[in-house]
Amino acid sequence: MSHPARTEAVQKAASRSIRTFPRPMDAQGRPVRVSVLYGSRTFNADRMRERVPPEVFARWSDTIEHGRKLDRPVADAIAHAVKEWALENGVSHFCHWFHPMTGSTAEKHDAFLWFDKDGRPIEKFTGSMLLQSEPDASSFPSGGMRSTFEARGYTAWDPTSPMFIMESPNGRTLCIPSAFLGYHGQALDEKAPLLRSMEALSRSATKLLGLLGETVHRVTVTVGPEQEYFLIDRAYAGLRSDLVIAGRSLLGARAPKGQMLEDHYFGSIPPRVHAFMEEVELELYQLGVSAKTRHNEVAPCQFELAPIYAEANIAADHNQIVMQTLRRVALRHDFLLLLHEKPFAFVNGSGKHINWSMQDARGENLLDPGKNPQENLRFLTFLAATLLGVYRHSAVLRASIASHGNDFRLGANEAPPAIISVFLGDFLTRICDGIASGDVSVLDPGKAMIELGISRLPAIAKDNTDRNRTSPFAFTGNKFEFRAVGASASISFPTTCLNAAVADGIDQISAWAAAEGSGATAVMAAVRRALVESAPVRFDGNGYGAEWVVEAERRGLPHARNTPAALRALATDGAAALFARHGVFSHEELHSRFEVRVEQYNKKVEIEADVLRDLVDTVVLPVAIAELADARVQGEVGPAAARRYHELRARVEALDAARQALEFASHGVGEGSEADRATAFCGHVVPALSTLREACDSVEAMVSDSRWPLPRYREMLFLS
Secondary structure, X not given: OOOHHHHXXXXXXXOOOOOOXXXXXXXXXXXXOHHHHOOOOEEOHHHHHHHOOHHHHHHHHHHHHHOOOOOHHHHHHHHHHHXXXXXXXXXXXXXXXXXXXXXXXXXXXXXXXXXXOOOOEEEOOOHHHHHEEOOEHHHOOOOOOOOOOOOEEEEEEOOOOOEEEEEEOOEXXXXXXXXXXXXXXXXXXXXXXXXXXXXXXXXXXXXXXXXXXXXXXXXXXXXXXXXXXEEEEHHHHOOOHHHHHHOOOOOOOOXXXXXXXXXXXXXXXXXXXXXXXXXXXXXXXXXXXXXXXXXXXXXXXXEEEEEOOEEHHHXXXXXXXXXXXXXXXXXXXXEEEEOOOOOOOOOOOOEEEEEEEEEEOOOOEOXXXXXXXXXXXXXXXXXXXXXXXXXXXXXXHHHHOOOHHHHOOOOOOOOXXXXXXXXXXXXXXXXXXXXXXXXXXXXXXXXXXXXXXXXXXXXXXXXXXXXXXXXXXXXXXXXXXXXXOEOOOOOHHHHHHHHHHHHHHHHHHHHHHHHHOOHHHHHHHHHHHHHHHHHHHEOOOOOOOHHHHHHHHHHOOOOOOOXXXXXXXXXXXXXXXXXXXXXXXXXXXXHHHHHHHHHHHHHHHHHHHHHHHHHHHHHHHHHHHHHHHHHHHHOOOOHHHHHHHHHHHHHHHHHHHHHHHHHHHHHOXXXXXXXXXXXXXXXXXXXXXXXXXXXXXXXXOOOOOOOOOOOOHHHHOOOO
């Protein structure tokens, strides 16, 4: 019989009923179609067109297309329209919803309530209220850009991302997607640099398209982030402080069964989880978030939600809404949502695959192979530019996905390695090699395609581009999949870094082509040069293999094995120059990102150390000592009991030694800079945590079921 607390948790989990929820119905009593429901809680373009004068809508559209500023009369008209729509939908408050450098979101709610000149209550919302708000900037991480006494910060409306209504059990709030800036204009958030990087890439891409003879006024970055997550029953979470506080299990012996039978991936979705997914999707559809795909992932209790692509800043907003909605709805279904990159040892961790591409103002995907030589040249040009940017700035891209949680995932099963490389597939690799090596005797695009035997490039390329799960950056037919991003991360920073890197590659090809002359032949010469230089980053083999580490080092590719090592790339002159060239980060802003991420790493390791200390001191050691006392008495029964006693005693002694080693390692961190402390945490505390965890798991395996109070892996992963 198991411990009473565990027994109660198992019984609760096993007896949960499947939650039902009311679905919107039409006049005939039928469920409302998704196409009708979609975006019903967003102030989207159609709703804007219906509620504002034509000239106001035209000015707003001009802002979206060309990035021009809104004047006050236009802002006032939009503010009035959105206020009336919000009030009709039961909204009482509004907030500027933004992405501080915590990786999450923030909001400060203000009521529409105001008083007229006679003191009568009214609802008021003006253009100035819409455009800007002022939260306390000193209470968010700023990496040294703001001191505690420098409290002033501003949120500025992002008019390209639709406003939306967020529901709570007893009310509704209008959320205004915004950027967050300091008093002197510094970007204090994740949104402002993302918008800057999108503008930078658009400038670079439109210039290169001009060299190709195409007049395009704008290029957008499109992103579709796939979100992986775990669900466990809340009854188990209530007994596991590590899951609640650290977001992952800091101890836990291996279950007899994990994912080795490969029976969970794409399997039948458990009914209780299916009900959860349906409620999540219902909320997301109303918020204009395109939840397209749902399925079981590889590990037990692991699942995935994938959207249709959107412009990068909107996709970043939507992914934050997805994470918030998953958390909120999970509680209604008595689940705890886990977004940590490695919440359970011995099974796969969770990532967030960013499907990334570029699209011109005509809606044409620049990474989609074309139907004629001109379109194929465009495809190869932007493919080569992406390869060149990723190759030159791979260290920055590695830094963009670095976190304490991701350190447990990168390089493990089902996750890419910590070496940034690009997978193209055999067919595209053969094309790139043929151009780079000079096997093509001419640089005329049409003739070159014929010499390479690829006159049917569109159909062949899509059919011959396989997926490579071991590649952190893989081409998948008409887009790249940045697979190395962690599940809990905001997609804004890695997308910002990728945009800047590719913009740099595009600018280099433009410069090389301009030096060669003009026309398609000059561009082809630049493409060849880019493919020659970037050849080391192309790798189609097994990224998990030990031989790839050796080969990558031979090629000169960076290999930052942990977060402190990876983040150093943000403190280099090369990174500062990259972001300054494209107006994405000032030197001060980039340094702040380095400081914030280093500090976050340190705090997360400290939290884990404190939680594990507490678990060992108050749970594991007392239980182990009690078990050892019983085993000592029983040891007199016979040889088997004696052996068990001596084995358990050795394991308890190892546990105590590991506990003391963690204390020693923690004291050795010191009081230096955050970067120095991060190196010490990584080099001493993290290994000590791992050793202590192994000692805990070893003891757990010998403690009787009736005495062990913490839900075991076999229960959390399989009994819910």
